[in-house]
Amino acid sequence: MTQQPFISIIIPVLNAQKWISPCLEALLLQDYPKDKFEIIVLDNGSTDQTMEITKKYPVKLLIKTKCNISALRNWGAAQARGEIFAFIDADCIAPKDWLSQVCLLLQPDHVGAVGSWYALPEDTTLVERTWDILTGIRRETIGPMDWVPSGDLAIRKEIFEQIQGFDEYLITSEDVDICQRVIKTGKVVYSHPKLAFKHLGNPKTLKQFFLKEKWRGEGVLQNSFRHFPKIEINNAIIFGIISFVCILGIPGGIVLWTLYGKDGLFLLSSLGLLTVPLLMTIKTLLKQKQWNNFFILWLLFTVYGLARASSVLNPKVWKKK
Numbered sequence: 001m002t003q004q005p006f007i008s009i010i011i012p013v014l015n016a017q018k019w020i021s022p023c024l025e026a027l028l029l030q031d032y033p034k035d036k037f038e039i040i041v042l043d044n045g046s047t048d049q050t051m052e053i054t055k056k057y058p059v060k061l062l063i064k065t066k067c068n069i070s071a072l073r074n075w076g077a078a079q080a081r082g083e084i085f086a087f088i089d090a091d092c093i094a095p096k097d098w099l100s101q102v103c104l105l106l107q108p109d110h111v112g113a114v115g116s117w118y119a120l121p122e123d124t125t126l127v128e129r130t131w132d133i134l135t136g137i138r139r140e141t142i143g144p145m146d147w148v149p150s151g152d153l154a155i156r157k158e159i160f161e162q163i164q165g166f167d168e169y170l171i172t173s174e175d176v177d178i179c180q181r182v183i184k185t186g187k188v189v190y191s192h193p194k195l196a197f198k199h200l201g202n203p204k205t206l207k208q209f210f211l212k213e214k215w216r217g218e219g220v221l222q223n224s225f226r227h228f229p230k231i232e233i234n235n236a237i238i239f240g241i242i243s244f245v246c247i248l249g250i251p252g253g254i255v256l257w258t259l260y261g262k263d264g265l266f267l268l269s270s271l272g273l274l275t276v277p278l279l280m281t282i283k284t285l286l287k288q289k290q291w292n293n294f295f296i297l298w299l300l301f302t303v304y305g306l307a308r309a310s311s312v313l314n315p316k317v318w319k320k321k
Contacts, residue, residue, distance in 0.1 A: 007037040007099055007154075008082030012072040014044040016090035017053055019200050023090050024057045032099035037086075042076045044069075050090075070166035070174045073150070077157075077165060085160055089151030091201030092118070101194045102154040112187025113155040113179065115148030118199035125204040130296045133288050139196055144188040150175035152197050159187060169226070171316060173219030209300065210307045217311030225317065239276060240308030246273040247309055277301030 009027060013020060020041075027039055041054050045065035054061050064075050077085050086102060088094060095101075105114040117139035120132050138145070150166070153175065163181040166174045179189045203209035220236050246269045253266025281298045285291055311317065 003103075004033060004036050005083035005103060006081060007032070007084045007086050007102070008077070008080030009037060009039045009086045009088060009099075010073060010076040010080060011039065011041045011088055011090055012044060012069050012076070013041055013046060013050055013054070013090040015046045015048045015050060017046075017049040019091040020050055020053050022093055022200070023088070024054070024059060026093045026096075027088070028057065029096055030094070030099050031097050032103075037099060038081060040076050040080060041090075042072050044072055068168060068171070069150075070170060071168040073174075074165040074168060077160060080157075083157050084154055085157055086154040087150055087152075088197065089199075089201070092151055092197035092199055093121070094197050095194070098195060098197075101192065105190055105192055105195070106154065106156060110186075110188055111190045112159040112182040112185060113148075113153060114190045114192065114195060115153040116191055116193055116195035116197070117149060118152060118202070119193075119196040120202070121198045121200050124202070126296060127204060127206060127209055127300065128202045130293050131203075131209070131300055133290055133293060133297060134284050137284075137287060138191070140193055141191050142193070143190065145179075145191040146183075146189070147176045147179035148189060148191050150178065151199075152195060153178075154195075155182065159185060169222075171219045171222055171314075172216055173223050176220070177223055206299075206303055210303050213304050213307035214311050217308040218314045218317050220308075221311055221314075221317040236308060239280070239305055240311065242276055243273060243305035244309035244312050246270070247306070273305070274302060277305055 011023065024039065030037070039059040041059050041061045043051055043054070043061065043063045044067065051061065062076070062079060064072060067075070073087060084102065084106065086099065102114055105111065117135050119139060120128060159182060162185060163178065165178070167177050170177060182189055203212045217236070217240055220234070221240075224233065224237055249265055249269030250273070253263065253269050257263045257266050277298055280301045281294060284297065285294060
């Protein structure tokens with residue numbers, strides 16, 4: 001890789017009129033040489049003003065509809081000229097030295113991809129600030145990571161082509177999958193907080209948080225069960241399964257309590273639904289020491305468990321690839 005390689009910034013968009021301007025303006029202010037990078041915006045069929053706004057900027061706008069975000073990113077990479085593919089989502093604001101830091105961190109030969117977990121914007125809700133207690137632990141990590149979000153990911157072109165890009169089969173969690181495959185090549189995925197984007201599209205309410213985690217849970221399950229009978233189990237799946245079993249146990253327990261006066265199943269299921277989030281809350285706060293957020297974080301972990309449990313009900317996650 002050359003000292004100042006040409007970089008292709010790839011941005012998938014769909015109805016992003018609220019965010020696309022600040023995203024592009026931050027990219028055009030990069031301290032990296034202007035003739036050393038290109039910006040490719042991939043529109044997936046926006047029905048708002050996204051395309052009209054994008055056309056005002058010196059970027060390459062391409063349109064590809066009726067595909068998921070993995071396919072959109074892969075198509076963008078196929079049009080790109082860079083030695084590095086730098087993926088950013090339309091609701092993210094990159095720091096001014098993002099591309100310079102990407103090049104610096106990708107210089108070692110053993111590094112295949114770099115990225116970071118998101119930072120908070122200036123205006124946040126209680127839901128955003130509280131969940132950031134957890135994600136902030138990963139954002140502040142410097143060194144190899146198991147994965148980073150695909151909305152803040154830069155990868156060497158040769159590695160991207162070697163692993164055949166993003167898996168277009170997945171509903172979501174394509175970031176976990178591609179990072180795992182980078183690691184299997186013998187390279188590392190390196191995380192650094194200097195690469196952290198301000199993420200404008202965080203869930204801001206409990207409802208939005210539930211829907212986002214349900215969606216992510218579907219991708220996690222799909223990724224883990226698609227090679228059945230070989231199954232990859234992680235803590236998020238275990239958390240979701242426990243929550244699902246507890247949810248099923250509550251109505252069953254009510255029936256047993258009503259008919260036979262036996263309340264054991266109801267109490268055990270209700271306790272289990274609250275205890276696992278409680279333990280996760282304590283584990284997180286032992287590291288971060290922000291005990292004033294104890295109850296809201298406990299609530300968020302409980303909602304997280306319910307969302308991941310509900311993802312089990314999507315039949316797409318059980319389809320074998």
